[in-house]
Amino acid sequence: MVVSESPLLRLAMGRELAPVVGLIHATGIASAIRRLEMGVVPAAVVVVLDSAERGAAHDFLARLVEMDFAGPRILVSSRFCPELAEAFGGSCLTHFALARPWRPGAMRSMVESALGLSAPLRVAAGR
DSSP: OEEOHHHHHOOOOOHTTTTSSSSOSSSSHHHHHHHTTTTHHHHHHHHOHHHHHHHHHHHHHHHHHHOOOOOOOOEETTTSHHHHOOOOHOSSSSSSESSSSOOHHHHHHHHHHTTTHHHHHHHHOOO
8 A cells, every 4th residue: 555645656656566566545644544444455555754644644553553454564755864764674574664765666675575575476466
């Protein structure tokens, strides 16, 4: 699930992730919560923190814990320093950070790593 108010960011993330995983787009925190309450169970959640809803993102992440969501959460922000974001991702099994803008392929690589996708699955998904 990709959560962002920005259509351009959703498009950029979709272009990078669509060959690897099925995408569920949420136009913001409220949209993401509605989808989860309707029974949508994403493998991972990518949340862009650069939005008017930034304060709601904390509540959303807490809500994921309450809902026993076990998948990875990937936090994307222009305020992250790339080096610190990489270090943060290496220190946790459920939360990952990606600085914006990211290098081409970095989002896809992070999602693949977070989900434990293997090389043969990537090739099959790209067909």
